Amino acid sequence: MLEHLNRALEHIEEHLDRQIDVAELARIAVTSEYHFRRMFSALAGIPLSEYIRRRRLTVAGAEVLAGERTLLDVAVRYGYTSGEAFARAFRAVHGIGPGEARRTGAALCSQPRMSFRLVVEGISSMQYRVVEKDEFRIVGRKARVPLVHQGVNPAIAEFVKGLGQETVQRITALSDGEPGGILAVSDDLDPSRAEGTELDYWHGVVSSADVPEDLEALTVPAGTWAVFESSGPFPQALQFLWRDVFTQWFPSNPYRSRPGPEILRVRVLHEGRADAELWIPVERESDR
Numbered sequence: 001m002l003e004h005l006n007r008a009l010e011h012i013e014e015h016l017d018r019q020i021d022v023a024e025l026a027r028i029a030v031t032s033e034y035h036f037r038r039m040f041s042a043l044a045g046i047p048l049s050e051y052i053r054r055r056r057l058t059v060a061g062a063e064v065l066a067g068e069r070t071l072l073d074v075a076v077r078y079g080y081t082s083g084e085a086f087a088r089a090f091r092a093v094h095g096i097g098p099g100e101a102r103r104t105g106a107a108l109c110s111q112p113r114m115s116f117r118l119v120v121e122g123i124s125s126m127q128y129r130v131v132e133k134d135e136f137r138i139v140g141r142k143a144r145v146p147l148v149h150q151g152v153n154p155a156i157a158e159f160v161k162g163l164g165q166e167t168v169q170r171i172t173a174l175s176d177g178e179p180g181g182i183l184a185v186s187d188d189l190d191p192s193r194a195e196g197t198e199l200d201y202w203h204g205v206v207s208s209a210d211v212p213e214d215l216e217a218l219t220v221p222a223g224t225w226a227v228f229e230s231s232g233p234f235p236q237a238l239q240f241l242w243r244d245v246f247t248q249w250f251p252s253n254p255y256r257s258r259p260g261p262e263i264l265r266v267r268v269l270h271e272g273r274a275d276a277e278l279w280i281p282v283e284r285e286s287d288r
Helices: 002-014 022-028 033-044 048-066 071-077 083-094 098-104 154-163 165-173 236-252
Strands: 126-133 136-146 183-187 198-206 216-220 223-233 255-257 262-268 273-284
Touching: 002 022, 002 033, 002 048, 022 033, 033 048, 033 236, 033 255, 048 071, 048 083, 048 098, 071 083, 071 098, 083 098, 136 154, 136 165, 136 183, 154 165, 154 198, 165 198, 198 216, 223 236, 236 255, 236 262, 236 273
Parallel strands: none
Antiparallel strands: 126 223, 136 198, 136 216, 183 198, 183 262, 223 273, 255 273, 262 273
């Protein structure tokens, strides 16, 4: 998997001055476009579109300083339709406009070329199983919240706090399927997975019961799920579980992620430890 991803990175480098088709990158990586975006974001720490933008402006910056082309020629070469658009993008990355950078020979920022390799660090423990599951429903309350990559998500914390104990107890009582109990469900995420983009956060349960008027339901189609179990210090083990799935498990197994909600169940134990179970929708990589 990593070998194919690195070939896709080479393709990016060879086409920085041309249009880059994400579908073609996914074909080179021998996976789906959806999974390619997910894997790249997890491994690189930034969205694919942001990496391409930074690399283009890094190379464009070198050409600006070289002075062999006009600024408009450099702008057009790297996909900008006007000098003004190029100047805005250039300043956002380098902190200075291209004209001033050329006049003063300013030091510019640089996005290094990336390559991926697998370094297995592991967490205290992580086990997995693959489950085929029929269509089911999530019943509970939802909110549209911004994506936060690390630490507590204030919007989610405020939303859950605002539900009240009585509502949470009523939702919990509706649980009659797996995974059982109260769940944190993330759905309808932006493909880029960029910090600050929005998602639907559900605080609910798997239930086949009639949906009370003050609650909502999310129907989840039948499909395959990879279920990961983790036990360790809270919240560290929980925070790194998702990262380890995408940076360690997917590159080593014949599966790729597919569109669908991600489901997390957490049980806080004593002495600052917790058990976590993460359900990720997957499909087999047919081309491996």
